Amino acid sequence: MDRKILTYDSVEISFGGKAVVHDVSFSLEHGEILGLVGESGSGKSTLIKAAMGLLGPDGLVTRGDIRYMNQNILDIPEKEKRKIRGAGIGMIFQDAGASLCPIRTIGEQIYESMRVHTKITRSEAKSRAMDLFDKLNFKDSQRVWDSYPFELSGGMNQRAGIAIAMLMNPPILFADEPTSALDVSVQRQVVREMLKLRELFGTAIVIVTHDIGVVRAMADTVLVLKNGKTVEYGTADRVLDHPRDPYTRKLLEAVPKLQRKVRV
Numbered sequence: 001m002d003r004k005i006l007t008y009d010s011v012e013i014s015f016g017g018k019a020v021v022h023d024v025s026f027s028l029e030h031g032e033i034l035g036l037v038g039e040s041g042s043g044k045s046t047l048i049k050a051a052m053g054l055l056g057p058d059g060l061v062t063r064g065d066i067r068y069m070n071q072n073i074l075d076i077p078e079k080e081k082r083k084i085r086g087a088g089i090g091m092i093f094q095d096a097g098a099s100l101c102p103i104r105t106i107g108e109q110i111y112e113s114m115r116v117h118t119k120i121t122r123s124e125a126k127s128r129a130m131d132l133f134d135k136l137n138f139k140d141s142q143r144v145w146d147s148y149p150f151e152l153s154g155g156m157n158q159r160a161g162i163a164i165a166m167l168m169n170p171p172i173l174f175a176d177e178p179t180s181a182l183d184v185s186v187q188r189q190v191v192r193e194m195l196k197l198r199e200l201f202g203t204a205i206v207i208v209t210h211d212i213g214v215v216r217a218m219a220d221t222v223l224v225l226k227n228g229k230t231v232e233y234g235t236a237d238r239v240l241d242h243p244r245d246p247y248t249r250k251l252l253e254a255v256p257k258l259q260r261k262v263r264v
């Protein structure tokens with residue numbers, strides 16, 4: 001059986017005809033955590049947006065394939081893509097608070113987002129959410145369900161965002177800088193939470209981050225990008241402890257003083 005659930009094969013991505021990601025290949029197995037690192041503008045977000053069909057009107061995958069469970073994502077109709085977004089691949093962003101609707105409670109938003117994918121009553125949605133909140137050790141699940149985003153801390157909104165992305169139990173989670181807007185103790189909690197998802201559900205995760213400490217704490221494999229090209233791709237131990245490329249060494253040297261290694 002092919003264990004790969006997501007494969008990028010020689011992918012080139014262009015905006016307005018100009019290529020910004022060149023010939024990038026990687027794959028993801030069930031439960032694998034891939035760290036995507038590289039300086040600002042290297043193409044990390046663009047790579048993950050491509051699989052979600054979120055490149056916008058100017059963006060296009062101009063070469064290569066992206067396969068999700070043996071389906072070429074680039075060839076399927078928009079309706080099928082919508083099913084993959086959310087139910088197949090969940091996504092969390094840097095600032096979940098900003099992507100939540102400010103005038104509706106977390107509970108209402110959960111119910112609405114689940115209804116897009118499945119026939120479900122409000123009370124079924126609530127019971128699924130409460131179950132997941134409990135598994136993720138939320139202290140006050142009922143309060144989170146009833147709250148508006150502004151009533152929760154930034155960290156709690158981010159944790160709620162992770163829970164919302166996981167409600168349909170997608171086999172893959174894309175996390176784009178999920179910890180960078182948070183203070184260090186909340187960062188640790190969010191990292192622990194993502195590891196817990198893998199433990200509980202076998203979720204595979206692609207984490208985009210500038211924080212090598214987060215990569216060390218989480219990733220099995222690491223892909224280093226520079227100017228839209230792959231600089232190194234390998235196991236986390238190999239890339240982080242024995243980097244082959246000077247660019248990777250430079251990225252790693254930029255952080256050890258912070259000693260951000262997250263203990264989980």
Ligand SMILES: Nc1ncnc2c1ncn2[C@@H]1O[C@H](COP(=O)(O)OP(=O)(O)OP(=O)(O)O)[C@@H](O)[C@H]1O
Binds near residue numbers: 046055056
């Ligand atoms: N909508 C767009 N239109 C034109 N160019 C874009 C668009 N989105 C991204 N780009 C370009 O694509 C390249 C990669 O950007 P991307 O945001 O993927 O980098 P990144 O590595 O995620 O950066 P950061 O860490 O700052 O988020 C950059 O040169 C950027 O200017």
